[in-house]
Amino acid sequence: MKNLLTCLALAGLALPTLAAPAAADAASAPAAKKAPTAQQAKMTACNADAKAKDLKGDERKAFMKTCLSASKQEKQQDKMTSC
Known part of the structure; x- marks a missing residue:
């Protein structure tokens, strides 16, 4: 016991x-x-910018479209410059 x-x-x-x-x-x-991907980080930054500008509806959609595609355009311009 x-x-x-x-x-x-x-x-x-x-x-x-x-x-x-x-x-x-x-x-x-x-x-x-996992750390956020580049696309997720870009989306977060664009959302913060849109919120700071108090955009809503179609204006927000247009802003997000240009914001998210901005880096693609910059990359293409960098390629053209380097060539």
């Missing part, structure tokens, strides 16, 4: 120690998310 109580007490002390690594893994999972 004394051995049983000792084993239960040790198991009770060891349980939080065994649960801690699982909690640490769960906490590090959000930190391990």
